[in-house]
Amino acid sequence: MADVDADIGVVGLGAWGSATLWRLAHRGVDVLGFERFEPGHALGASHGGSRMFRLSCYEHRGLVALAKRSLQLWRELAAAAGVPLLDLSGGLLIGAPAGRMISQTLANARDFDLDVERLDVTELRRRFPQHEGVPAEHVGVWEPSAGLLRPEAAVKAAVAVSARLGARVCPDTRVVRIEPVSGAVLLHTPTQTFRVRRAIVAVGAWCSALIPRLPLRIIRKPITWFALQGPPGQFSVERFPMFKRECADGRVLWGCGAYDSADVKLGLEAKGSWVPAEIDPDLLDRSTSLADWEELGRVVSKALPGVRPVPTRVSVCMGTHTPDNQFVLGPVGGDPRLIVATGESSQGFKHATGIGEFLAQTAVGEAPTVPLPFTDPDRFLTKKP
Ligand SMILES: Cc1cc2nc3c(=O)[nH]c(=O)nc-3n(C[C@H](O)[C@H](O)[C@H](O)COP(=O)(O)OP(=O)(O)OC[C@H]3O[C@@H](n4cnc5c(N)ncnc54)[C@H](O)[C@@H]3O)c2cc1C
Numbered sequence: 001m002a003d004v005d006a007d008i009g010v011v012g013l014g015a016w017g018s019a020t021l022w023r024l025a026h027r028g029v030d031v032l033g034f035e036r037f038e039p040g041h042a043l044g045a046s047h048g049g050s051r052m053f054r055l056s057c058y059e060h061r062g063l064v065a066l067a068k069r070s071l072q073l074w075r076e077l078a079a080a081a082g083v084p085l086l087d088l089s090g091g092l093l094i095g096a097p098a099g100r101m102i103s104q105t106l107a108n109a110r111d112f113d114l115d116v117e118r119l120d121v122t123e124l125r126r127r128f129p130q131h132e133g134v135p136a137e138h139v140g141v142w143e144p145s146a147g148l149l150r151p152e153a154a155v156k157a158a159v160a161v162s163a164r165l166g167a168r169v170c171p172d173t174r175v176v177r178i179e180p181v182s183g184a185v186l187l188h189t190p191t192q193t194f195r196v197r198r199a200i201v202a203v204g205a206w207c208s209a210l211i212p213r214l215p216l217r218i219i220r221k222p223i224t225w226f227a228l229q230g231p232p233g234q235f236s237v238e239r240f241p242m243f244k245r246e247c248a249d250g251r252v253l254w255g256c257g258a259y260d261s262a263d264v265k266l267g268l269e270a271k272g273s274w275v276p277a278e279i280d281p282d283l284l285d286r287s288t289s290l291a292d293w294e295e296l297g298r299v300v301s302k303a304l305p306g307v308r309p310v311p312t313r314v315s316v317c318m319g320t321h322t323p324d325n326q327f328v329l330g331p332v333g334g335d336p337r338l339i340v341a342t343g344e345s346s347q348g349f350k351h352a353t354g355i356g357e358f359l360a361q362t363a364v365g366e367a368p369t370v371p372l373p374f375t376d377p378d379r380f381l382t383k384k385p
Helices: 015-026 063-081 100-111 121-127 151-164 204-210 294-303 352-364
Strands: 006-011 031-034 051-053 091-095 117-119 139-143 147-149 168-170 177-181 184-188 193-201 217-228 242-246 252-256 264-268 273-275 307-321 328-332 335-342
Touching (some): 006 184, 051 063, 100 139, 117 121, 193 352, 328 352
Parallel strands (some): 006 031, 006 193, 091 242, 193 335
Antiparallel strands (some): 242 252
């Protein structure tokens, strides 16, 4: 007789949790998934129509192998679900050659044999005339294998394929407390308690409510779409693919061309407001105002004169950052029953499938396909305050 309701419980089915559920179900593990809303909702970090994918990952050398593995798994998931999830229309970085973004991208490309092309400013202006005012000393890096993922469709696909493989999914079910007990973990919802051998907690910005010891900071981030001054030709995603561009004043403008008949999506990397630690993410202000896009509009009017600098649509998203801006993945305090996945640091969607595999392997005791030692949660817990 089973003494547990499932071998593994996955709490939170956003990008990371849904991919984890899939990789566990793929292994034939008896797994239960809990999501407090409907999978694919717009209240966490995994919505907004598109997410950038790059292999070159200047954010950390150790992420290149993860992105490569994630790409294989994104293709596998799209094939299993029978829906398009990934559009590799290429990606462009623009910035100072000595800056971290460009120099680390080129270093990773060299060290990990990635296909990238360095563009001097003349070539950059010729191929991407939409970008106005690029300083003469800046360069471009073109990565043909970069592109865009579809976040809502990806989450729904991972949940649907998992269910087909035997995972049990509980939508609209909030886990309100996690209680490690002898040989198991109790997952308490408002109406029921589930007993599992191991729990993987992938609740993003809501992590502190369930696992309070991690130094997480939540950022409220606007996502913004803009219409064009003229006809769409120059700004289709094929001609104006995903990009990140260091402006002359050091701010980073990011975006991508019109995709699925939507407008051009643009943002400023550092734009957002830190949410005070005591504020529950449920109380985040989701209304939008001029303050959410005014500065971006000014940057856009100079950098992309083909775009109208007043947005057609603004929505609010949440980022969860750690002090070193790297992920938090693994058992907490050495307890193998409780595995955490948070701290996505506004760069974690592209890696979701690889992270799901890493977490599934950690939970079942398999050697990881891509080891991620720099994401160990205990790097924060063992430090003295
Ligand atoms: C504006 C913005 C732009 C970004 N752009 C990119 C990009 O271009 N490329 C890229 O790679 N990354 C990007 N990111 C980062 C990426 O979107 C995130 O890393 C990723 O979505 C994180 O997924 P997650 O599963 O950790 O969080 P979430 O998607 O927020 O999932 C957490 C889930 O847990 C559920 N939950 C919470 N509490 C409970 C509970 N108690 N019980 C049950 N369920 C619960 C929530 O409802 C939610 O569904 C961006 C992030 C932002 C904010």
